[in-house]
Amino acid sequence: MRSNRPYVKLDPAVIEQARQMDLLSYLQRYEPSNLKRVAGNVYCTKEHDSLKISNGKWYWWSRGFGGVSALDYLIKVREYSFVEAVEMLTGITADWKPPPVSVPKDEPKVLLLPPKNRDCNRVTDYLFGRGIDLSIIQDCIADGTIFESVKYHNAVFVGKDESGTPKYAAYRSTIGSSFKGDASGSDKRYSFRLLAREPTNTVHLFEAAIDLLSYATYLKCEGKDYKSENLLSLSGVYQPKKEIKDSKIPIALTTFLNANPHIKTIILHLDNDKTGRICTATLKELLQKDYQIVDDPPPVGKDFNDFLLSYLGIARPTVSRERSDAR
The missing domain is CATH 3.90.580.10 (Zinc finger, CHC2-type domain)
Structure with a gap:
């Protein structure tokens, strides 16, 4: 045109x-x-x-x-x-007038999950290529927190509420594109997380699902049980206000803390870039009165996936690896 x-x-x-x-x-x-x-x-x-x-x-x-x-x-x-x-x-629009502003109703959000593909092969290959442990991928697929969409074969990371009902979903392309986003109706209070099988007084915080999964893989590589830890993602970059006092704690974290009042320690694994460091400083300032705050950024690279790839000796972009590799 x-x-x-x-x-x-x-x-x-x-x-x-x-x-x-x-x-x-x-x-x-x-x-x-x-x-x-x-x-x-x-x-x-x-x-x-x-x-x-x-x-x-x-x-x-x-x-x-x-x-x-x-x-x-x-x-x-x-x-x-x-x-x-x-x-x-x-x-x-000469005779058109904007509709009157309506007061938004406090209606529950309806999560619109994309149709699931018959298998999760592309998502599995994608995550495995990013260094994520195969059994962790399979466990997440089995409990419905990760699946592959029919259209575009995106990886879909699902967050569930306390009853196990899906409330949040994030898309990520598996074909080398930078495409990512949230499903319509996503409730950011229930971001992607892997929770400890037994109560623990610590929660680990990450910017994105891929970083969370990378840390779980790292723990497993170190002979530790990732299922003994609470791992929580923020579903994207947290944007604090210019003035720290005006900033709010991310809603995914406040929801988790309210549901788990026994939490005493929050370990921040945010990115090593400028935004991640600002977010870390802000959260430390906002939370340190009520919790022990530990700043534990990735030792190498921008985020924990960068660190995991370095730890495993995998180049990025990755080449195909046999899934029989033990980690």
Whole structure:
């Protein structure tokens, strides 16, 4: 849809008018045949079922980008030029008014897990190639905390609540892409975790599932029982406020601590980059009054997977290894 029209100067008021319409309103009014309801207030387009629309925003998961307005959609997805998209929207929005702001209802989130593939071969190969112990992978697959999606064969890491009900899921590409994200309806209070089989007063904290699994593998390599430890991921990078006093403790951690009041020690295994170090300093400041805080970053590399690969002598990117290798 890109055109070679000469430069056109648009009135800022016209541009602002074009930005007012959200994508759901646009599709409901002008392309209803292209709109499909997934569940609750989550929609997708019939053209692109991985383009999800929810809470006034949209995201095209298979392409890794998103936006807020119908203007964003026309430019990024339909490939209209900026001027064409603005002119189109201002032409059809002359009599349109934004819907009244509704007070959000405190409704429980509905987790939309992708369909499971008939096997987890690609996910197993991917994780094994990242140095993760095969039996740990198989245990997670057996209890449903890791599976492979039918479409795109992504690795899906599932977080469950105290009753064992899936409440959170994170995607990660297994084909070398940087694609990753959370499933629609994910409740970040219940991030991916491996909990101790018996009560313990310590919890280990990681930024992501792959780091958690790497640490579990490292413990096993050292002859230790990873099932005697609480291992909890934060489901992504924790972003503290500029002022530490204004920062909040990650909701996955507060939920875990509230459910496990016997915890006395929190061991931080966050990344060695600038963000990871800032997050560590922030959490130490926020938590040290009530808990013993131990800073234990990876000895080598940016994160614990980097360290594990170095520890095992595996180059990154990895080459295929026989699964019979004992670790």
